[in-house]
Amino acid sequence: MSGVEVGIASVIIILFLIYAGIHVAIALGLVSFIGVWISRDSIDIAISLLAAATHDTIAHAVFANIPLFALMGIVSAEIGLGGDIYKVAHQFFRRIRGGLGMATVAANAMFASITGSSIASASVFTRIAVPEMRRFGYTRQFSVGVVAGSSVLGMLIPPSSMLIIYAIVAEQSVGHMFVAGFIPGILLATAFVCGIVVISYAVPKFIGGPTVLSDDDAEPMMGLGEINKLLTPVLFLVVLVLGGIYTGWFSPEEAGAAGSAGALAIGILKRRLTWQGFWRVLVETGQITAAILFLIIAASMYSRMLGIAALPTLFSEWLTSLNLGMTGLMVIYVVLMVLLGTIIETASIILIVVPLFLNSVEILGGDIVWFGIVTVIGAEIGLLTPPLGISCYTIKSTIRDPSITLAHIFYGAFPFAFIMLLVLILIIAYPWLSIGLLQTLS
Amino acid sequence: SAPEIIKLTAVDGYPPKALQVQTFIEFFIPEVDKRLAKSGKYKIRWNQAFSGQIVKVKHVLTGMQKGLGDIGTVTSVFHQDKVPMQAIAYVTPFVTADPVLLSRTVDGLAEQFPAMKKAWLKYNQVLLTSYSVIDSYNLFFREKVTKVEDFKGKKIAGAGINMRWLTGTGATPVIGSMVHYYNKLKTGAIDGSMLWTDAAVKFKLVEGAKYLLKADIGTANSKALTMNLDAYKRLPEAVRNVIHDVSREYRDYTASAAMSKAGKAFESYKKKGGTIIQMSQAARVHWANTMPNIAKDWASGLDKKGLPGTKMLTAYMNKMRAANQPIIRQWDKE
Amino acid sequence: MPDSGTSDGGERIPSAPLRLFASLVGGMNAAGSCWIVVLMILINVEAIGRSAFNKPIIGVIEMIEISIIGIVFLQLADSLRRGVLTRSDGLFNQLLKKNIVAGYLLAVLTYAIGAVFMGLVIWGSVPYLIDAWKNNYYIGVEGMFTAPVWPIALIIVIGVAVTMVQFIIILADYCRLLNSPD
Numbered sequence: 009m010s011g012v013e014v015g016i017a018s019v020i021i022i023l024f025l026i027y028a029g030i031h032v033a034i035a036l037g038l039v040s041f042i043g044v045w046i047s048r049d050s051i052d053i054a055i056s057l058l059a060a061a062t063h064d065t066i067a068h069a070v071f072a073n074i075p076l077f078a079l080m081g082i083v084s085a086e087i088g089l090g091g092d093i094y095k096v097a098h099q100f101f102r103r104i105r106g107g108l109g110m111a112t113v114a115a116n117a118m119f120a121s122i123t124g125s126s127i128a129s130a131s132v133f134t135r136i137a138v139p140e141m142r143r144f145g146y147t148r149q150f151s152v153g154v155v156a157g158s159s160v161l162g163m164l165i166p167p168s169s170m171l172i173i174y175a176i177v178a179e180q181s182v183g184h185m186f187v188a189g190f191i192p193g194i195l196l197a198t199a200f201v202c203g204i205v206v207i208s209y210a211v212p213k214f215i216g217g218p219t220v221l222s223d224d225d226a227e228p229m230m231g232l233g234e235i236n237k238l239l240t241p242v243l244f245l246v247v248l249v250l251g252g253i254y255t256g257w258f259s260p261e262e263a264g265a266a267g268s269a270g271a272l273a274i275g276i277l278k279r280r281l282t283w284q285g286f287w288r289v290l291v292e293t294g295q296i297t298a299a300i301l302f303l304i305i306a307a308s309m310y311s312r313m314l315g316i317a318a319l320p321t322l323f324s325e326w327l328t329s330l331n332l333g334m335t336g337l338m339v340i341y342v343v344l345m346v347l348l349g350t351i352i353e354t355a356s357i358i359l360i361v362v363p364l365f366l367n368s369v370e371i372l373g374g375d376i377v378w379f380g381i382v383t384v385i386g387a388e389i390g391l392l393t394p395p396l397g398i399s400c401y402t403i404k405s406t407i408r409d410p411s412i413t414l415a416h417i418f419y420g421a422f423p424f425a426f427i428m429l430l431v432l433i434l435i436i437a438y439p440w441l442s443i444g445l446l447q448t449l450s
Numbered sequence: 451s452a453p454e455i456i457k458l459t460a461v462d463g464y465p466p467k468a469l470q471v472q473t474f475i476e477f478f479i480p481e482v483d484k485r486l487a488k489s490g491k492y493k494i495r496w497n498q499a500f501s502g503q504i505v506k507v508k509h510v511l512t513g514m515q516k517g518l519g520d521i522g523t524v525t526s527v528f529h530q531d532k533v534p535m536q537a538i539a540y541v542t543p544f545v546t547a548d549p550v551l552l553s554r555t556v557d558g559l560a561e562q563f564p565a566m567k568k569a570w571l572k573y574n575q576v577l578l579t580s581y582s583v584i585d586s587y588n589l590f591f592r593e594k595v596t597k598v599e600d601f602k603g604k605k606i607a608g609a610g611i612n613m614r615w616l617t618g619t620g621a622t623p624v625i626g627s628m629v630h631y632y633n634k635l636k637t638g639a640i641d642g643s644m645l646w647t648d649a650a651v652k653f654k655l656v657e658g659a660k661y662l663l664k665a666d667i668g669t670a671n672s673k674a675l676t677m678n679l680d681a682y683k684r685l686p687e688a689v690r691n692v693i694h695d696v697s698r699e700y701r702d703y704t705a706s707a708a709m710s711k712a713g714k715a716f717e718s719y720k721k722k723g724g725t726i727i728q729m730s731q732a733a734r735v736h737w738a739n740t741m742p743n744i745a746k747d748w749a750s751g752l753d754k755k756g757l758p759g760t761k762m763l764t765a766y767m768n769k770m771r772a773a774n775q776p777i778i779r780q781w782d783k784e
Numbered sequence: 785m786p787d788s789g790t791s792d793g794g795e796r797i798p799s800a801p802l803r804l805f806a807s808l809v810g811g812m813n814a815a816g817s818c819w820i821v822v823l824m825i826l827i828n829v830e831a832i833g834r835s836a837f838n839k840p841i842i843g844v845i846e847m848i849e850i851s852i853i854g855i856v857f858l859q860l861a862d863s864l865r866r867g868v869l870t871r872s873d874g875l876f877n878q879l880l881k882k883n884i885v886a887g888y889l890l891a892v893l894t895y896a897i898g899a900v901f902m903g904l905v906i907w908g909s910v911p912y913l914i915d916a917w918k919n920n921y922y923i924g925v926e927g928m929f930t931a932p933v934w935p936i937a938l939i940i941v942i943g944v945a946v947t948m949v950q951f952i953i954i955l956a957d958y959c960r961l962l963n964s965p966d
């Protein structure tokens with residue numbers, strides 16, 4: 009079988025297995041095993057691939073971000089900090105239709121500046137925002153969809169583990185990538201809010217929730233003192249984490265560890281953390297970490313299998329033979345990112361695809377930092393698309409309400425994936441949106 | 451008649467921008483193809499699986515051992531537990547800053563001491579060449595530093611094995627990946643870093659570290675080009691010979707490229723507002739002598755395992771003396 | 785998913801080996817959970833030591849790498865047992881409603897494939913463990929900080945093996961349900 013055939017066949021079989029209900033990681037791993045067995049005609053090499061990916065993939069300090077920021081997020085949720093941010097955000101948006109959804113986006117954008125991973129964002133706001141939105145009568149799909157959609161901000165607004173991975177692959181400075189991600193992150197958050205406004209008038213049934221809010225049925229307005237009291241611990245964490253990263257005293261992992269310790273300290277001082285609560289937090293952090301990192305290991309098996317089947321090489325040769333301009337190249341790139349994003353996990357996409365395109369982008373005079381932001385947003389659309397959408401899966405594995413299915417989550421996240429695509433086109437068309445801030449600063 | 455097609459998967463965890471991969475693509479592959487085309491009997495169908503498509507940077511060796519790749523550029527400096535003999539240049543700083551000479555010399559040692567190739571065979575690898583992609587290690591500081599005494603209390607980041615050069619200087623070694631140096635230097639989380647100039651320019655360190663202390667510590671063979679034994683055995687002899695010939699030329703081509711890149715890198719460092727401080731000969735001598743004799747430690751460690759550590763050290767130093775290198779410390783003669 | 789090994793809805797009292805296995809999975813989860821706290825403390829202490837006292841902990845990066853693998857493989861079986869391991873169960877739930885036997889058959893197949901896959905990973909991972917043990921592989925820099933590779937290879941093999949057994953236990957529960965679908 010040629011690389012192309014192996015590639016296409018593997019995609020079809022994986023989709024089939026996932027739909028049949030096989031665990032996603034198992035489907036990816038098993039198909040990788042068979043793919044290598046066929047393309048190298050050796051069961052030993054196929055077995056070695058599984059072992060190599062199991063041992064190597066997550067043996068990197070950057071993956072510590074996942075348990076640490078998840079811990080910080082889950083502690084924050086356990087001691088009610090996320091709820092506190094959310095209450096304040098709620099206050100600002102409560103007179104607007106779909107306001108609780110906007111509050112989720114706003115709170116997520118703020119939370120994004122203390123987390124490097126969308127997974128952490130998704131798990132935190134699943135616990136905080138979904139029950140609240142359900143209580144106010146928002147639909148299942150919108151409640152989880154807005155959480156999934158806004159969780160991608162976690163990997164775009166710095167700190168971001170995806171920007172770090174891109175910086176490694178493309179040999180760019182992590183600091184530059186972080187600066188470049190800032191405006192696109194804010195832009196995307198704004199676009200989400202605008203999107204919610206549009207949907208709430210065009211298809212109110214999709215969102216649900218209160219359509220008319222009067223002073224009578226709204227809770228009393230909080231005073232400045234109360235807002236202050238709610239936000240101070242959160243701001244302390246933002247300053248600790250973001251401040252730590254921007255002053256350079258902390259790497260992202262260190263910021264995550266400091267943030268976790270800070271959140272625990274706040275919980276103890278506020279007497280909101282019990283021993284049982286603490287233990288629950290740890291067990292949950294562990295389970296989420298195991299599920300997500302095992303999925304990343306399996307995704308790595310799959311991308312390595314494609315590498316062994318020579319798919320990336322064949323692709324690269326084909327690309328060169330096309331003689332495309334920058335626009336044509338970007339169209340192909342975005343289409344490919346979105347397609348791959350359906351079944352491959354974000355970091356693996358970046359690792360596989362960026363090297364194939366980097367050369368062509370440079371030859372056509374594209375900026376490599378700009379290309380990184382395009383890449384990260386493009387690859388993150390996949391967090392929201394079935395059958396493998398890690399943000400959606402995170403929500404499913406975090407949520408306690410069994411009546412919310414994966415289908416609800418993917419359906420609800422779809423408008424947000426679409427908005428991401430629009431913002432991506434904007435960022436491709438106007439590179440200064442990403443590199444302008446960087447050029448101003450230096 | 452049509453040539454026989456041979457499939458080879460080339461691997462590295464690093465992207466094509468890394469020098470050893472770049473020269474592999476622009477020199478090794480076309481050169482092999484060209485020579486095979488001359489006789490017309492064989493043609494290699496390359497699968498270029500770089501950038502960690504199949505194996506990550508620290509796992510090229512184990513991946514190739516298990517047959518996940520056929521030929522690849524191993525960063526041997528990560529594998530002191532497996533191929534400790536490769537570390538010879540890292541335990542002999544202030545000996546040579548000529549990557550071509552060093553690479554040729556280490557390949558010569560591999561011919562002279564079969565144990566060196568045997569170490570690779572244990573991992574199912576045929577050693578094709580050991581080579582350097584580094585002109586010389588130097589230091590990049592936030593503040594003006596001219597001598598070893600200035601290191602005291604300073605946090606200096608580096609990748610690992612070369613951190614032992616700081617033992618005895620009073621500096622605090624901070625081990626970490628190069629991708630983090632920029633931020634840490636810019637913000638003062640570290641005071642300096644030790645790497646080579648081309649890499650420092652690539653990571654834009656000048657924005658955080660204005661002062662390049664040109665200590666000319668020396669070059670090192672951080673890389674090895676190896677081939678999986680089973681894949682090697684499958685090759686017709688004519689193809690094997692071409693691979694060996696081109697490997698040697700690739701070694702020289704890559705090491706020379708490291709030198710010419712370094713020349714441009716120093717220029718670029720200055721142009722971007724950096725200051726280059728040449729460390730005085732006296733200060734270099736002083737630094738070399740503050741270090742414990744890491745070469746002897748290394749050699750006697752190998753001797754204990756039944757490997758020719760001391761002999762290799764002596765042979766290496768002899769070759770460097772014969773080549774008139776500006777050796778500061780006679781590591782073998784203490 | 786049947787609640788394997790822990791309780792069985794009063795229908796069946798888990799046998800002693802099953803109870804022992806359940807406490808093994810629970811114990812490994814607890815160890816992994818504690819490891820997260822250790823990781824957090826380690827990184828904090830290192831950051832404080834480095835910035836406040838100019839005394840970084842050498843080898844912290846290696847310790848982090850080891851910790852991540854430890855945390856994941858100690859908790860994998862528990863994630864499976866509690867149904868946190870990601871899968872798309874839409875078709876399965878539909879089937880259960882329409883044809884309960886077909887639904888259970890699909891579940892048996894799902895968990896059988898999982899067990900087989902874990903078996904393949906063990907097959908590949910045991911040589912890693914033996915190699916690392918026999919040849920004293922280590923990570924880190926000699927003379928500064930080194931840590932042996934074998935303990936981590938052992939955790940991987942144990943974690944995957946326990947997960948495989950967990951797959952088989954859930955599979956067996958579904959087989960039992962298949963025999964008495966009511």
Ligand code: NA
Binds near residue numbers: 120121162165168
């Ligand atoms: Na973020």
Ligand code: NA
Binds near residue numbers: 349351392393398
């Ligand atoms: Na997806």
